[in-house]
Amino acid sequence: MSVIKATTRSIQQILEEQIAKWQVLEKSREGKKEPKLKVITVSRQPGSGGSLIAASIGNALNLKLYHRELTAWVAERAQMDQMTVESMDEKEHSIIESWIAALTREKHLWPEEYLRHLKKIVHEIASKEGGIIVGRGANFILPEATCLSVRFIAPIEDRIANVSKLAGVQPKEAEQRILRREAHRKAFIKRYYKRDINDPTNYDLNINTKNLTLDAAVQMVSAAWHSLRQA
Numbered sequence: 001m002s003v004i005k006a007t008t009r010s011i012q013q014i015l016e017e018q019i020a021k022w023q024v025l026e027k028s029r030e031g032k033k034e035p036k037l038k039v040i041t042v043s044r045q046p047g048s049g050g051s052l053i054a055a056s057i058g059n060a061l062n063l064k065l066y067h068r069e070l071t072a073w074v075a076e077r078a079q080m081d082q083m084t085v086e087s088m089d090e091k092e093h094s095i096i097e098s099w100i101a102a103l104t105r106e107k108h109l110w111p112e113e114y115l116r117h118l119k120k121i122v123h124e125i126a127s128k129e130g131g132i133i134v135g136r137g138a139n140f141i142l143p144e145a146t147c148l149s150v151r152f153i154a155p156i157e158d159r160i161a162n163v164s165k166l167a168g169v170q171p172k173e174a175e176q177r178i179l180r181r182e183a184h185r186k187a188f189i190k191r192y193y194k195r196d197i198n199d200p201t202n203y204d205l206n207i208n209t210k211n212l213t214l215d216a217a218v219q220m221v222s223a224a225w226h227s228l229r230q231a
Contacts, residue, residue: 037229038130039147040221041139043197046181047159047174049209050152053217054134060218061225064131070121077117115192135185139203140193148225151203152217154210 040057044050051067058065075082122141125131139149154162156178164174189197200206205224207217 036145037148037225039126039138039142040132040225041142041147041149042132042134043137043139043149043151043203044135045151045153045159046178046185047163048152048154049162049214049217051134053152053209053214053221054132056214056218057221058132060222064129065134066125066131067134070118070133070136073121074114074117077121078113111192137189137193137195137197140189140195148205148221148228149203150205150207150221150224151200152207152209154208158210 040054040061040063042050042054042057044054054067055065057063072082074080118136119141122133122136122138125133126142126146139147156175159178160171160174163169163178164171167174167177169177186197189195195202205221207220209217212220
């Protein structure tokens with residue numbers, strides 16, 4: 001996964017622009033009945049293509065995508081370096097690791113503090129214009145009635161082939177990357193939400209991308225979105 005750097009100024013600009021958009025949106029909504037369903041949360045197995053599909057869903061439904069921007073916002077709220085926040089993003093940290101990190105940094109972001117900022121941001125997104133939130137266990141943060149939760153999966157051999165091709169690495173290296181990332185995400189969800197990321201009952205839709213085209217996956221989620229919004 002590539003690391004996206006952002007200066008404090010650029011992060012601040014992003015936040016200010018988003019707040020301005022929300023303020024305009026609030027004025028336009030006065031007197032109008034708003035649908036409860038405003039967010040699609042996307043969980044994905046590494047290599048399943050979930051992040052790419054999420055971006056395409058956003059384009060199809062005209063919904064804003066929230067993915068790596070979330071780490072920039074947490075960094076801004078916590079007044080931390082973005083690289084520090086990215087090192088914790090969708091990862092589980094033991095209390096011992098936190099103590100060690102606290103001794104080696106001038107200012108340390110405790111995992112619980114990271115989660116507190118993350119939850120506030122997710123709720124703000126859901127209460128304003130909504131959108132698509134990728135990862136971070138957002139479906140465990142928001143009430144079920146306010147989001148359509150989707151998980152993308154695929155057989156391990158297909159995911160290895162995808163990562164190997166996209167990252168330009170050998171299958172063995174691709175497999176190691178997948179298993180490492182998968183373990184981090186599973187531990188993150190288990191520690192902070194006390195849930196099993198692989199339990200299909202935690203999601204409204206479980207989509208196996210093995211034999212689906214990108215367009216087919218987008219159509220499935222779009223159909224569910226429109227159906228639930230009209231309910």
